[in-house]
Amino acid sequence: MELNIFVQHFINALSLGSLYGLVAVGYTMVYGILRLINFAHGDIFMLGAYFVYFATIVYKLPWAVGVVLAIIGTTICGLLVDRVAYKPLREAPRISALISAIGVSFFIENFAVVVFTGMPRPVVQPPILMKPIEFSNGVRLIPLGILVPVVAFLLVGALLWLLYKTKPGLAMRAISFDIETTRMMGVSVNKIIALAFGLGSALAAVAGIMWALRYPRVEPFMGMTPGIKAFIAAVFGGIGSVPGAMIGGLILGFVEIMSVAFFPTLSGYKDAFAFLLLIMILLFRPTGLLGEKLEDKI
Amino acid sequence: MRKFTAALMLVLMLCTAALADDDVIKIGVFNCLTGQNAFGGQLELEGTQLAHSLNPEILGKKVELIIVDNKSDKVEAANAVTRLIENDKVNAIIGTYGSSLAMAGGEVAEKAGVPVIGTSCTNPLVTQDKKFYFRVCFIDPFQGAGAATYAFRNLGLKRAATLVDMSNDYSVGLGKFFRDSYKKMGGQIVASLFYQSGDTDFTAQLTALIDAKPDIVFLPAYFAEGAIVLKQAKELGADFKFIGADAMDNPEIVTLGGDAVEGFMHTTFAYDPSMPEMNETAKAFTEEWNKIHPDKAPNVNCALGYDCYIMLKDAIERAGSAEPAKIRDALETTKDLPTVTGMTTINATHDAEKDMGIVEIRGGKKTFVGIVVPEV
Amino acid sequence: MKSVRNLILTIIFVILFAVFLEKAPEFLNGYWQRILNLIAINAILALSLNLIYGITGMFSLGHAGFMAIGAYVSALLVLSPAQKSAMWILEDIYPFLLNVNAPFVVSLILAGLAAAFFGLLVALPVLRLGGDYLGIATLGFAEIIRILITNMAPLTNGSLGLKGIPAYTTLFMSWGCLGIVLLCTVCMLKSNFGGVLRAVRDDEVAAKMMGINTFKIKVLAFTLGCFGGGLGGALMGNLITTIDPKMFMITQTYNILMIIVVGGLGSVTGSIIGSFLVTTMLEWLRFVENPITIFNINIPGIPGMRMVIFSLLLIMVIIFRREGIMGMREFSWDIFFPKRKIKDFESKTETVLELQDVKLKFGGLSAIENLNMKIRHWEIVGLIGPNGAGKTSAFNVISGFYKPTSGTIKFLGKSIGGLSPDKVCQAGMSRTFQNIRLFGNETVLQNVMIGSRIRQKYHWWMSLLPFVFTDVIKEDAEVRAQAMNLLDQLGLDAFADEKASSLPYGAQRRLEIARALATKPRFLLLDEPAAGMNPQESEELMKFIRRLRDEFDLTILLIEHDMKVVMNVCDYIHVLDQGVHIAEGTPEEIKSNPKVIEAYLGAGASEGSAA
Numbered sequence A: 001m002e003l004n005i006f007v008q009h010f011i012n013a014l015s016l017g018s019l020y021g022l023v024a025v026g027y028t029m030v031y032g033i034l035r036l037i038n039f040a041h042g043d044i045f046m047l048g049a050y051f052v053y054f055a056t057i058v059y060k061l062p063w064a065v066g067v068v069l070a071i072i073g074t075t076i077c078g079l080l081v082d083r084v085a086y087k088p089l090r091e092a093p094r095i096s097a098l099i100s101a102i103g104v105s106f107f108i109e110n111f112a113v114v115v116f117t118g119m120p121r122p123v124v125q126p127p128i129l130m131k132p133i134e135f136s137n138g139v140r141l142i143p144l145g146i147l148v149p150v151v152a153f154l155l156v157g158a159l160l161w162l163l164y165k166t167k168p169g170l171a172m173r174a175i176s177f178d179i180e181t182t183r184m185m186g187v188s189v190n191k192i193i194a195l196a197f198g199l200g201s202a203l204a205a206v207a208g209i210m211w212a213l214r215y216p217r218v219e220p221f222m223g224m225t226p227g228i229k230a231f232i233a234a235v236f237g238g239i240g241s242v243p244g245a246m247i248g249g250l251i252l253g254f255v256e257i258m259s260v261a262f263f264p265t266l267s268g269y270k271d272a273f274a275f276l277l278l279i280m281i282l283l284f285r286p287t288g289l290l291g292e293k294l295e296d297k298i
Numbered sequence B: 001m002r003k004f005t006a007a008l009m010l011v012l013m014l015c016t017a018a019l020a021d022d023d024v025i026k027i028g029v030f031n032c033l034t035g036q037n038a039f040g041g042q043l044e045l046e047g048t049q050l051a052h053s054l055n056p057e058i059l060g061k062k063v064e065l066i067i068v069d070n071k072s073d074k075v076e077a078a079n080a081v082t083r084l085i086e087n088d089k090v091n092a093i094i095g096t097y098g099s100s101l102a103m104a105g106g107e108v109a110e111k112a113g114v115p116v117i118g119t120s121c122t123n124p125l126v127t128q129d130k131k132f133y134f135r136v137c138f139i140d141p142f143q144g145a146g147a148a149t150y151a152f153r154n155l156g157l158k159r160a161a162t163l164v165d166m167s168n169d170y171s172v173g174l175g176k177f178f179r180d181s182y183k184k185m186g187g188q189i190v191a192s193l194f195y196q197s198g199d200t201d202f203t204a205q206l207t208a209l210i211d212a213k214p215d216i217v218f219l220p221a222y223f224a225e226g227a228i229v230l231k232q233a234k235e236l237g238a239d240f241k242f243i244g245a246d247a248m249d250n251p252e253i254v255t256l257g258g259d260a261v262e263g264f265m266h267t268t269f270a271y272d273p274s275m276p277e278m279n280e281t282a283k284a285f286t287e288e289w290n291k292i293h294p295d296k297a298p299n300v301n302c303a304l305g306y307d308c309y310i311m312l313k314d315a316i317e318r319a320g321s322a323e324p325a326k327i328r329d330a331l332e333t334t335k336d337l338p339t340v341t342g343m344t345t346i347n348a349t350h351d352a353e354k355d356m357g358i359v360e361i362r363g364g365k366k367t368f369v370g371i372v373v374p375e376v
Numbered sequence C: 001m002k003s004v005r006n007l008i009l010t011i012i013f014v015i016l017f018a019v020f021l022e023k024a025p026e027f028l029n030g031y032w033q034r035i036l037n038l039i040a041i042n043a044i045l046a047l048s049l050n051l052i053y054g055i056t057g058m059f060s061l062g063h064a065g066f067m068a069i070g071a072y073v074s075a076l077l078v079l080s081p082a083q084k085s086a087m088w089i090l091e092d093i094y095p096f097l098l099n100v101n102a103p104f105v106v107s108l109i110l111a112g113l114a115a116a117f118f119g120l121l122v123a124l125p126v127l128r129l130g131g132d133y134l135g136i137a138t139l140g141f142a143e144i145i146r147i148l149i150t151n152m153a154p155l156t157n158g159s160l161g162l163k164g165i166p167a168y169t170t171l172f173m174s175w176g177c178l179g180i181v182l183l184c185t186v187c188m189l190k191s192n193f194g195g196v197l198r199a200v201r202d203d204e205v206a207a208k209m210m211g212i213n214t215f216k217i218k219v220l221a222f223t224l225g226c227f228g229g230g231l232g233g234a235l236m237g238n239l240i241t242t243i244d245p246k247m248f249m250i251t252q253t254y255n256i257l258m259i260i261v262v263g264g265l266g267s268v269t270g271s272i273i274g275s276f277l278v279t280t281m282l283e284w285l286r287f288v289e290n291p292i293t294i295f296n297i298n299i300p301g302i303p304g305m306r307m308v309i310f311s312l313l314l315i316m317v318i319i320f321r322r323e324g325i326m327g328m329r330e331f332s333w334d335i336f337f338p339k340r341k342i343k344d345f346e347s348k349t350e351t352v353l354e355l356q357d358v359k360l361k362f363g364g365l366s367a368i369e370n371l372n373m374k375i376r377h378w379e380i381v382g383l384i385g386p387n388g389a390g391k392t393s394a395f396n397v398i399s400g401f402y403k404p405t406s407g408t409i410k411f412l413g414k415s416i417g418g419l420s421p422d423k424v425c426q427a428g429m430s431r432t433f434q435n436i437r438l439f440g441n442e443t444v445l446q447n448v449m450i451g452s453r454i455r456q457k458y459h460w461w462m463s464l465l466p467f468v469f470t471d472v473i474k475e476d477a478e479v480r481a482q483a484m485n486l487l488d489q490l491g492l493d494a495f496a497d498e499k500a501s502s503l504p505y506g507a508q509r510r511l512e513i514a515r516a517l518a519t520k521p522r523f524l525l526l527d528e529p530a531a532g533m534n535p536q537e538s539e540e541l542m543k544f545i546r547r548l549r550d551e552f553d554l555t556i557l558l559i560e561h562d563m564k565v566v567m568n569v570c571d572y573i574h575v576l577d578q579g580v581h582i583a584e585g586t587p588e589e590i591k592s593n594p595k596v597i598e599a600y601l602g603a604g605a606s607e608g609s610a611a
Helices: A003-034 A041-060 A061-090 A095-117 A143-165 A168-178 A179-184 A189-214 A224-237 A242-261 A264-284 B001-015 B038-054 B074-087 B099-112 B140-154 B168-185 B203-212 B225-233 B253-259 B280-292 B301-321 B322-332 C002-027 C031-056 C063-078 C079-088 C102-124 C130-150 C172-192 C192-203 C205-211 C212-238 C250-264 C267-291 C303-318 C393-396 C420-426 C444-451 C460-464 C470-487 C505-518 C537-552 C563-569 C587-591 C594-604
Strands: B024-031 B061-069 B093-096 B116-118 B133-135 B160-164 B186-194 B216-219 B239-245 B265-267 B337-341 B344-348 B356-362 B365-372 C292-294 C297-299 C353-363 C365-375 C380-384 C405-411 C428-430 C523-527 C555-559 C572-577 C582-586
Touching: A003 A041, A003 A143, A003 A168, A003 A189, A003 A224, A003 A242, A003 B203, A041 A061, A041 A095, A041 A189, A041 A224, A041 B253, A061 A095, A061 A189, A095 C250, A095 C267, A095 C303, A143 A168, A168 A179, A168 A189, A168 B099, A179 A189, A179 B203, A179 C297, A189 A224, A189 C031, A224 A242, A224 C130, A242 A264, A242 B038, A242 C470, A264 B186, A264 B203, A264 C102, A264 C130, A264 C537, B024 B038, B024 B074, B024 B301, B038 B061, B038 B280, B038 B301, B061 B253, B074 B093, B074 B099, B074 B253, B074 C212, B074 C267, B093 B301, B093 B322, B093 C405, B099 B116, B099 B133, B099 B168, B116 B301, B116 B322, B133 C582, B140 B160, B140 B168, B140 B216, B140 B239, B140 B265, B140 B356, B140 B365, B140 C523, B160 C365, B168 B186, B168 B216, B168 B322, B168 C582, B186 B203, B203 B225, B225 B239, B225 B253, B225 C444, B253 B356, B265 B301, B280 B301, B280 B337, B280 C205, B280 C572, B301 B322, B301 B337, B322 C205, C002 C031, C031 C063, C031 C192, C031 C212, C031 C587, C063 C130, C063 C250, C063 C292, C063 C393, C063 C582, C102 C130, C102 C212, C130 C250, C130 C555, C172 C192, C172 C267, C172 C460, C192 C444, C192 C460, C205 C212, C205 C420, C250 C303, C267 C303, C353 C393, C365 C393, C365 C582, C380 C537, C393 C523, C420 C428, C428 C505, C444 C470, C444 C505, C470 C505, C505 C523, C505 C537, C537 C555, C537 C563, C572 C587, C572 C594, C582 C587, C582 C594
Parallel strands: B024 B061, B024 B093, B093 B116, B116 B133, B160 B186, B160 B216, B216 B239, B239 B265, C380 C555, C380 C572, C428 C523, C523 C555
Antiparallel strands: B265 B356, B337 B344, B356 B365, C292 C297, C353 C365, C353 C405, C572 C582
């Protein structure tokens, strides 16, 4: 492989990996606090993308306004989902909430089919983000490819600041540690959980918007694959760990791109490589790269 | 509990069992109205419904369309066809987008002896060994060869590559038939890459393709994926051409792909609203469609959905009866039937023999280039 | 009498149902027969996943993958060579595959075995993982299986899939298979082995202490579940008559998961009700997609509405019945095995536990420094020390939960340092826990019976067919009688059929001891038996501990904070402070030992901060 081709692959991998990371961060945050595998995360992500589509294509609003509205709209949807489908199950066995999440996922997908139809829709890509920068050796990079990792890292930073430097963040960590004790400390647990959920949905919206910018097509099932990929990325890094999710996303991106780059004839096995690596990592580090150790207390 | 089950079933059965009505011809439609393939199934259904609204009566009898969703799922497809046959007692069935769904449903219809006309299930296996399955579309080997012929003979390109969806039977089949024909004609296949349904990032495959320096890449994808592939190819500065197949035939490809789809070609059925010379059926179809859907141009899926109904109508009229077995016999002898997608003749394997068209995106518009005759 | 009655009822029901199936084609059309078939297949799939997840507590998202293996194995075996050669239109089929052929029933068994084999391969590495990590790892394997099937065209025909599979799945086939699976599952779950499975789910640590090799049990349950998955997949393939890799995506697993949770996780009856409800509901709801006329108002059919309503119903069921329809309960005619009293609870002891220079370090932190201890037969020995002294760590090292960093532990003359808890238990040592770890969902009697599993001789697979292998019934009855006897001796007999978690605190403590005794130990470790007891209760406890020693011929080592208990009941006392062994002697000697007093007073200030 020539160097310029390799560099191009590297850039591709970075761009894809940081997108995966971005989806995974929201996923892992909700998990870290509620211990809920939110199977509907990918669908909330899809709603975010649809909101942008409606704002920019249907109602012809400026792009930036559309993005802000989409984030707000998605957050409200996320809070609604929490209120209706998860909150009544806070004290229930975890599997109940999980099945409820699967139900929510089915609901949002099919609701979208009914309301938006199955037809894929386009998304406005601001030209400034899309005009490729070409280097002398033929390597190309679109500005969006830089924007995605930057946004992702900024969000991870902001999230870490929130979790470790602010009062609500402290409350969130306390809830993830022991919800009952936290309640007794006078923290209004439901508000904090709603906050976490809103935050998770906003992150999903950002990821959905970025995803729709990079792969400009929205359709009701667009969240399925990113949802599963985010799950994998989050587990790679240790589910519940915010920096871990970012690292997991990057690893996943690199495995997918590089397996095709080095073994083009095996490109049909691309996803198998990712899963194989995931299982290997779990065998050596049963709770992911940055996951907290689960010691059984005796 | 189980006795309760049986009782409940009996009640449900009584509720749903329709009374046989001799004055009505029942035509079942099973298609993917939800699930992964909903975009294709919905268009085909609209085509069928249009044909029905224009021809509400056959042989002086009212035609009732009974529509069942198969959720783009095999188990559901088999259930849907069983339901149409057993509960609704349909005379014939139309459907579906997606060959694997057609195979699941076809097995049921075959046993029950009810004829089915496939809309756009192009895999050769669908009608293999089937007495009751027909289709209004041509099949993958024919189309793969058509794309290869156009690329090699008409465009004179000697180095080709394929980018195929590994988990999609349609894509895998076409890719294989393209490569075989292209090599037979003397062309060189320089790379053969894969992706999986649901993927959205193709930069790795495209970069590998750029590295292999083909003249043209055959992309037998669905249009929604294909548009994204073309966009990314442009971003990466790929300078080779792309050619696709009938699943790329959708007006939305331009809105999705923008200027990245400019110059993209694909094989398709011999119908496009941009055709300079249309036959009468196609003209009528286009006019009526535009009346109902002024904001949406028709594509081949709509046309094929429409054609199924036309073909069925023709068969019932020639048979002079709506009995399933007689419809089947009549369908088998369909010859030079004018349909939206050209003259349709059913061959010995129950596949439609018809012309293949080439469409190119020029100036942001789908433009019908002409007919190609594949070197099979 | 009751059981005879129930058995007769069951047989009558089975015969009636068989007659119903026989007559079904006369009054049920093909559509309803298909739905009935699907119900049976879904029930098989649900039962098998329930065994893995509901009963044994392993979160598996890989069922679709095992279904795929079963479906392909069976399909490849029943398809005729002519069909196969016609179907592989893209790549050539492997020649050896062309001519393999087997009857349908054989193909079903092989399908199950193949899925079980892959299940075993998957289980051995990944069952070390816990909780959600296990879920994603099994999901990963299922996806890998699917990708392999997609890519290995000469073997599987790739994404084209297989078609024209003879429709061998008849009502008798599917319901017959369900009947067999059901019979085996119910028998197994009723045996003591089934109790062991549930114990692993409820508290793996405590199960280990009962001498159960929990890893082996988990692998076994997983493999069995995979067999069911393969069987279900094979039946499904032969019903639909065509299969391809896309059928076996994660949504397929979700569907099964939905069924077992709606029915009730861990309930066999629930799985069957769940599969009935979910399957019929999905079909029945089709009416919402057809145009309906209500009071002359025409509502056009809306594609997709069916799934919208279905998902709403699903969410509602979960919210209003979070445990599912059956919870963990089961339907029964009240079948119970007869109770027989068998006397004799013999036990011989000649115990010496010896610790030499045992050290335990976590990273750089030293939990125990050079612990030397000798415990003689029939002694009751106390282990005391302020909080954080390393007492529980010492217990964990002795009972095998931690591996000592260095030093030797000899039990009855054999070295047990580094053995796993189940091995230590089998050597004749048993323990209780500081925080009570009962199998809360099991009855008091079942809790004790689980402890006896290690002494039962029948193999697990015999429990699938107890009528053939009557040892299962015999041995379970013996164990039951012994357990009753034990409960009797500890004054718990009145609670025998109560749920363990519903017992009063003191009784739970005694039950934990009873459970420990059921493994017939020679040496018993009690971790803070008096914790949380009032003075009167601890008074009784002291008598109880002495009585235990006398009646069961035991040697006892106990950790206790209640000095009154320690001083009254112990023959000998060891004192630890911050991991260091600072004193030993008779209660009198310890009371006057200045080092001990210093340790307690010095540590008094920091009490409560360390755990």
